[in-house]
Amino acid sequence: MDWIDRLLPELMAPRFESLGLGPGRVYPHYxxxxxxxxxxxxxxxxxxxxxGPGSLDDSLMGAVGGRFRRVIVFLIDGLGLERxxxxxxRGDPPAWQALLDRAVFAPLTSISxxxxxxxxxxxxxxxxxxxxxxxxxxxxxxxxxxxxNMIHHSxxxxxxxxxxxxxxxxxxxxFLPVPTLGPHLARHGIRVEAFMxxxxxxxxxSEMHFPQVAVFPYRNLGDLFVSLRSRLEQVPDRPTYTYVYxxxxxxxxxRYGPDDRRITLEFDLFSRVFQQELLGHGSQAGSGKxxxxxxxxxxxxxxxxxxxxxxxxxPELIDALQMYPSGETRLxxxxxxxxxxxxxxxxxxxxxxxxxEIVSSQRLIDxxxxxxxxxxxxxxQRTGDxxxxxxxxxxxxxxxxxxxxxxxxxxxxxxxxxxxxxxFKL
Numbered sequence: 001m002d003w004i005d006r007l008l009p010e011l012m013a014p015r016f017e018s019l020g021l022g023p024g025r026v027y028p029h030y031x032x033x034x035x036x037x038x039x040x041x042x043x044x045x046x047x048x049x050x051x052g053p054g055s056l057d058d059s060l061m062g063a064v065g066g067r068f069r070r071v072i073v074f075l076i077d078g079l080g081l082e083r084x085x086x087x088x089x090r091g092d093p094p095a096w097q098a099l100l101d102r103a104v105f106a107p108l109t110s111i112s113x114x115x116x117x118x119x120x121x122x123x124x125x126x127x128x129x130x131x132x133x134x135x136x137x138x139x140x141x142x143x144x145x146x147x148x149n150m151i152h153h154s155x156x157x158x159x160x161x162x163x164x165x166x167x168x169x170x171x172x173x174x175f176l177p178v179p180t181l182g183p184h185l186a187r188h189g190i191r192v193e194a195f196m197x198x199x200x201x202x203x204x205x206s207e208m209h210f211p212q213v214a215v216f217p218y219r220n221l222g223d224l225f226v227s228l229r230s231r232l233e234q235v236p237d238r239p240t241y242t243y244v245y246x247x248x249x250x251x252x253x254x255r256y257g258p259d260d261r262r263i264t265l266e267f268d269l270f271s272r273v274f275q276q277e278l279l280g281h282g283s284q285a286g287s288g289k290x291x292x293x294x295x296x297x298x299x300x301x302x303x304x305x306x307x308x309x310x311x312x313x314x315p316e317l318i319d320a321l322q323m324y325p326s327g328e329t330r331l332x333x334x335x336x337x338x339x340x341x342x343x344x345x346x347x348x349x350x351x352x353x354x355x356x357e358i359v360s361s362q363r364l365i366d367x368x369x370x371x372x373x374x375x376x377x378x379x380x381q382r383t384g385d386x387x388x389x390x391x392x393x394x395x396x397x398x399x400x401x402x403x404x405x406x407x408x409x410x411x412x413x414x415x416x417x418x419x420x421x422x423x424f425k426l
Contacts (some may be wrong), residue, residue, distance in 0.1 A: 004105065042073065048152075095275035104421070124182070133372065133382065305406065355394040
């Protein structure tokens with residue numbers, strides 16, 4: 001059942017008009033059609049109380065169906081809606097097209113910022129970035145006095161020191177100001193398990209997300225699907241939530257750009273193994289009591305390299321800032337020297353006309369772009385004085401290393417914000 005054409009106009013419609021950002025934006029649809037609504041949907045499918053602001057819209061929930069014994073969510077990092085839609089329409093490999101008659105295929109929006117650290121934290125807390133406070137890849141953490149990488153939990157100045165924030169008193173299991181999904185589901189008698197690549201299965205971010213979650217590390221697609229199928233062939237003694245994270249598309253799209261042939265080939269490989277190992281073998285799961293959901297944290301925008309977006313080549317701008325930007329390269333936070341805000345705004349208007357929009361951080365918080373029920377004090381500490389939102393293929397680059405990325409996300413373009421929701425019974 002293809003809901004794309006039915007729902008896309010609503011998701012593409014202007015929202016957050018108070019920001020005045022102009023056309024060409026896709027905004028998070030927090031009230032029923034966004035990634036934020038998926039955790040509460042999982043709770044409802046498994047018969048648990050909800051934890052967040054609400055599940056997916058009733059029309060989608062009704063189309064998917066009621067209670068399930070097991071829910072499996074495949075989170076494919078960087079899989080934008082259009083790429084997945086092309087795979088379905090192409091029918092080669094045939095896995096997705098063959099499932100379409102019995103699946104619910106709908107568009108959703110990511111959250112803002114449309115980035116992994118924020119989106120996965122939303123998935124494991126049922127809280128918007130406005131509440132959980134992880135609003136970017138790099139964040140100024142006032143409480144420990146460090147500009148931090150929120151994926152590796154390391155100081156930005158020490159990229160080869162994963163987990164290094166611990167030496168400053170940072171405890172990933174106590175960092176979030178909201179509860180996580182694992183303990184919540186466990187209190188309702190639901191087993192929670194996560195399949196993660198071995199390189200990140202015990203990372204700081206995973207540790208932050210996975211209290212009371214059984215973690216199964218894997219090394220490649222073969223390892224993932226054989227191990228997953230083994231789990232599915234066991235009759236669960238209680239309801240089970242299984243989360244599967246696959247990150248290869250995101251890595252390739254950052255390095256080579258989202259339209260590179262490598263991304264198509266890699267997703268085709270995933271699709272074929274998915275079809276062969278998950279759909280091609282009978283198991284105890286295949287009784288209509290298992291729901292499989294395929295979705296993503298965000299999509300990806302093509303961003304050709306351009307020295308004009310490199311902060312180190314903008315000494316006038318650097319002089320007006322207290323430190324280099326943080327957040328996302330396509331949604332950046334500026335901490336500005338006292339009295340220099342107008343100078344910074346004028347600089348962006350003069351240097352990059354029509355390439356960026358610069359908005360006061362307080363205005364962005366008040367608009368609800370980061371989500372409902374904001375933790376205002378926390379957001380003000382982490383989003384600085386102004387937020388710079390990129391248009392088209394623009395970005396800011398401030399890292400002290402060569403700019404090699406050809407694909408990025410974090411902003412409000414359709415390619416970044418629109419993600420698939422593909423659900424079927426197994």
